[in-house]
Amino acid sequence: MTLEIGPSGPPAASAPAAEAAIPVSAEAPAWRHRHLLDVDVLDRSEIELVMSTTDAMREVLARPIAKVPALRGRNVTILFYEASTRTRVSFEVAAKNLSADVVNIAAATSSVTKGESLVDTIRTVEALGAQMLVIRHAVSGAPYLAAAHFGGSVLNGGDGWHAHPTQALLDLYTMREHLPGGSVAGRKVVILGDILHSRVARSNIWSLTAAGADLWLCGPATLLRGFERWAAASPRIPGRGRFQVTSDLDAALAGADVVMALRIQRERMAGGLLPSLREYAARFGLTRERLAAAKPEVVVMHPGPMNEGVEIAPDVATDPRSVITNQVTNGVAVRMALLYLLAGVHGAGR
Amino acid sequence: MNGSVAPARRVGEVVAELEISRAWLVDPAAGREGPGEIVVSNGVLEAVTWLEGAEAEGVGPDGIVVAPGFIDLHAHLREPGNEDAETIASGLAAAAHGGFTTVCLMPNTEPALDEPGVLARVRAAATASGSPVEALAHGAVTVGRAGEQLAALGELADAGIVGFSDDGACVASPTILRSALLYAGMLGRPVIDHAELAELTRGAEANEGYVATVLGLRGWPAAAEVAAVERDLAVLADVLRDEPRARLHLTHLSTAGALAAVRRAKAAGLPVTCDVTPHHVALSDEWLAGARRWAWEALDADGVARDPWVDGALAAGPYDTSLRVNPPLRGPEDAAACLAALAEGTADALATDHAPHTQVDKEVEFGLAANGISGLETALGVLLAAVEAGRLTLARAIAALTTGPAAVLGSWPGVVASGGEAGGGRAGGGRAGGIRALARPRGLVEGAPADLVVFDRSDRWLVGPGSLASKGRNTPLLGRELPGRILLTVAGGRIAWEDGGTGSDG
Numbered sequence: 056m057t058l059e060i061g062p063s064g065p066p067a068a069s070a071p072a073a074e075a076a077i078p079v080s081a082e083a084p085a086w087r088h089r090h091l092l093d094v095d096v097l098d099r100s101e102i103e104l105v106m107s108t109t110d111a112m113r114e115v116l117a118r119p120i121a122k123v124p125a126l127r128g129r130n131v132t133i134l135f136y137e138a139s140t141r142t143r144v145s146f147e148v149a150a151k152n153l154s155a156d157v158v159n160i161a162a163a164t165s166s167v168t169k170g171e172s173l174v175d176t177i178r179t180v181e182a183l184g185a186q187m188l189v190i191r192h193a194v195s196g197a198p199y200l201a202a203a204h205f206g207g208s209v210l211n212g213g214d215g216w217h218a219h220p221t222q223a224l225l226d227l228y229t230m231r232e233h234l235p236g237g238s239v240a241g242r243k244v245v246i247l248g249d250i251l252h253s254r255v256a257r258s259n260i261w262s263l264t265a266a267g268a269d270l271w272l273c274g275p276a277t278l279l280r281g282f283e284r285w286a287a288a289s290p291r292i293p294g295r296g297r298f299q300v301t302s303d304l305d306a307a308l309a310g311a312d313v314v315m316a317l318r319i320q321r322e323r324m325a326g327g328l329l330p331s332l333r334e335y336a337a338r339f340g341l342t343r344e345r346l347a348a349a350k351p352e353v354v355v356m357h358p359g360p361m362n363e364g365v366e367i368a369p370d371v372a373t374d375p376r377s378v379i380t381n382q383v384t385n386g387v388a389v390r391m392a393l394l395y396l397l398a399g400v401h402g403a404g405r
Numbered sequence: 406m407n408g409s410v411a412p413a414r415r416v417g418e419v420v421a422e423l424e425i426s427r428a429w430l431v432d433p434a435a436g437r438e439g440p441g442e443i444v445v446s447n448g449v450l451e452a453v454t455w456l457e458g459a460e461a462e463g464v465g466p467d468g469i470v471v472a473p474g475f476i477d478l479h480a481h482l483r484e485p486g487n488e489d490a491e492t493i494a495s496g497l498a499a500a501a502h503g504g505f506t507t508v509c510l511m512p513n514t515e516p517a518l519d520e521p522g523v524l525a526r527v528r529a530a531a532t533a534s535g536s537p538v539e540a541l542a543h544g545a546v547t548v549g550r551a552g553e554q555l556a557a558l559g560e561l562a563d564a565g566i567v568g569f570s571d572d573g574a575c576v577a578s579p580t581i582l583r584s585a586l587l588y589a590g591m592l593g594r595p596v597i598d599h600a601e602l603a604e605l606t607r608g609a610e611a612n613e614g615y616v617a618t619v620l621g622l623r624g625w626p627a628a629a630e631v632a633a634v635e636r637d638l639a640v641l642a643d644v645l646r647d648e649p650r651a652r653l654h655l656t657h658l659s660t661a662g663a664l665a666a667v668r669r670a671k672a673a674g675l676p677v678t679c680d681v682t683p684h685h686v687a688l689s690d691e692w693l694a695g696a697r698r699w700a701w702e703a704l705d706a707d708g709v710a711r712d713p714w715v716d717g718a719l720a721a722g723p724y725d726t727s728l729r730v731n732p733p734l735r736g737p738e739d740a741a742a743c744l745a746a747l748a749e750g751t752a753d754a755l756a757t758d759h760a761p762h763t764q765v766d767k768e769v770e771f772g773l774a775a776n777g778i779s780g781l782e783t784a785l786g787v788l789l790a791a792v793e794a795g796r797l798t799l800a801r802a803i804a805a806l807t808t809g810p811a812a813v814l815g816s817w818p819g820v821v822a823s824g825g826e827a828g829g830g831r832a833g834g835g836r837a838g839g840i841r842a843l844a845r846p847r848g849l850v851e852g853a854p855a856d857l858v859v860f861d862r863s864d865r866w867l868v869g870p871g872s873l874a875s876k877g878r879n880t881p882l883l884g885r886e887l888p889g890r891i892l893l894t895v896a897g898g899r900i901a902w903e904d905g906g907t908g909s910d911g
Binding site: 172173174192194195196197199200203214215216217218254257280281282284285288291292293 | 610613614615617618619620621622623624712714715717722723724765768769770771772773
């Protein structure tokens with residue numbers, strides 16, 4: 056499917072016509088979601104739509120001037136309640152590449168410190184002209200509250216331990232880009248680390264089981280608590296598949312096609328969940344030796360930021376098989392794709 | 406229509422004349438239910454007539470039902486200190502709308518009810534409300550409910566409080582608990598404990614289980630309740646040797662493990678009682694994911710919890726803050742254990758734990774929302790839903806609201822459930838030890854002041870901002886139709902609630 060999203064360079068005076076003239080392939084499914092709060096609501100065809108739209112955005116990013124007028128005149132407000140540089144900038148770059156007007160709010164410097172409620176902040180932001188809202192929050196479920204009180208579209212940039220849909224989609228895109236055959240179906244994908252506190256892990260469970268991957272979650276027992284129950288239920292959830300949960304690193308890595316390491320935070324020791332980072336690195340750290348159990352062409356990933364020497368050895372992070380920097384580039388493309396789809400520019404929209 | 410009810414009257418007015426003919430009477434105190442008629446005259450229940458043979462024909466339990474007025478052992482009416490959420494006046498109106506003619510108020514007000522001055526404020530507010538619903542009060546176990554120093558337990562007992570509780574918080578220190586059980590036992594009063602090991606629940610948002618795992622919510626382990634219960638029972642067993650009047654009541658139990666511990670303790674003869682809430686009986690944690698089916702509908706034929714994602718049972722959005730409560734909604738199997746405990750008597754009573762909150766405190770991120778469900782007005786409807794589903798008999802449901810809580814109150818030596826004087830003997834310090842907690846008997850008794858609830862099982866009512874008398878709209882049942890419409894509540898011979906009258910629903 057090809058997607059014409061306009062020429063690159065600054066928008067011409069007759070830009071509105073360019074938006075209206077976007078041809079849509081007859082078989083392309085319409086995007087029907089007003090918000091994207093988690094990947095659990097996307098079926099396989101919708102995930103395919105995101106993947107193919109991301110292909111088109113990757114092509115835009117490869118141009119000398121990586122900018123198209125698709126979201127010209129739209130206000131995209133980025134509201135991050137949690138400290139973040141990489142994701143916040145990634146969204147800002149994505150929105151600007153689509154020619155949107157971007158407002159970037161970091162909660163630490165806003166009225167949130169004066170005790171302004173989330174609902175009041177959403178209403179204020181909307182009154183200031185926001186049409187699309189990208190939100191990151193430390194409390195699970197916050198984007199659902201935002202969506203209930205916002206007139207436009209909400210895109211979840213990560214909420215608590217719960218979900219990080221754009222990360223899961225860029226992870227899937229990156230895996231397909233580097234796996235032979237361009238598909239994760241039947242491929243052994245291992246997510247390694249602090250699964251319990253990870254919104255990246257949870258969203259990846261939804262997307263990878265929908266895409267038919269042979270997913271393994273691995274980590275110390277204290278950080279896997281509760282997932283065995285989900286793994287047992289998953290094969291019976293419509294549109295999903297099975298996944299494995301284990302603390303046996305060698306069994307997890309054996310023959311793996313993809314290994315994704317997650318960051319271990321210092322707070323986990325203070326919370327009594329781990330003896331020390333040293334012990335974690337010794338027992339679960341992704342080193343060259345351990346990686347040898349995987350397939351020779353294994354794809355190594357990490358959502359970033361990394362604690363090199365803890366969950367991932369420095370020489371693994373920079374190994375030729377590591378696609379960590381590709382993930383960052385693909386992140387911009389995926390976010391462009393989602394902003395584009397949510398803005399209702401493609402197909403019937405909302 | 407099976408019965409006839411007199412036209413609208415004012416709250417507080419003595420019932421001059423009321424006759425209900427051909428209704429289904431339920432009187433758990435007499436161990437009896439069936440077709441009958443009642444006559445109230447000048448506030449007194451003059452005649453209770455049970456119909457037999459041909460006269461009884463056509464009168465079934467699916468129309469108008471008359472039962473004794475309900476007792477709630479556990480409600481938060483927020484005054485003094487949090488009148489935005491509820492006042493004693495609005496809370497008693499809510500109680501009456503729910504069929505309750507006696508309510509026990511929890512002491513976690515601001516200031517806490519830890520000395521008689523605050524009790525006087527509460528009583529004054531109850532009197533000023535003009536409501537005939539009986540407002541009883543529990544006092545705090547410790548000063549300010551801070552868990553460090555015993556409150557003025559003797560003074561509070563003399564002033565007439567019914568029990569002692571730091572509810573909202575557990576009595577965390579085992580030594581304080583031990584002293585409290587001994588001292589309160591001397592006064593003929595119970596310690597009512599909110600069983601929760603706080604260290605296991607730090608930052609917790611939802612029941613530790615499958616739903617919390619998928620939704621990324623911080624888990625509240627069952628062990629936090631079970632371990633606290635086991636600890637409380639062990640301390641009680643010790644204390645009894647020195648003070649045989651020591652009594653323990655465990656409130657809002659939510660786990661199968663805790664109820665099993667109580668069952669074992671009762672079998673061993675320990676003087677412990679407990680209650681469960683309507684929401685722990687009827688709802689489960691899958692509602693957090695967006696399911697909206699009753700807990701008994703979320704079990705398969707083998708009593709195993711169903712999976713809302715597998716079943717496609719998600720009907721609403723996730724993270725609804727009206728579901729955030731302490732203890733949290735548990736899985737369907739725990740809910741079934743609560744219902745079974747109520748049916749077989751391990752759970753002595755249904756208590757609402759009515760916990761109204763303002764919109765400001767609930768319209769926030771889930772993990773920041775206040776804990777609590779507004780439940781006085783929906784308790785009967787929830788139990789009737791269980792009765793309709795064949796999970797509970799009507800008689801058991803009414804008993805859980807009447808004779809059950811009356812028996813709990815009656816099991817406390819310094820508190821009298823009905824008639825007579827309180828158990829005397831050494832009450833410590835030479836003061837009168839007992840109080841007459843309930844002025845009226847909890848049954849359909851001829852010659853006693855009328856204390857009853859009339860409801861129509863053939864009707865339903867819509868739970869909504871227009872139909873709730875409580876200031877607290879924080880109920881997950883908002884927008885839902887519940888079975889059974891309460892037509893009339895009479896407390897001590899006076900109108901407490903009348904459908905279509907002053908303070909009625911929309």
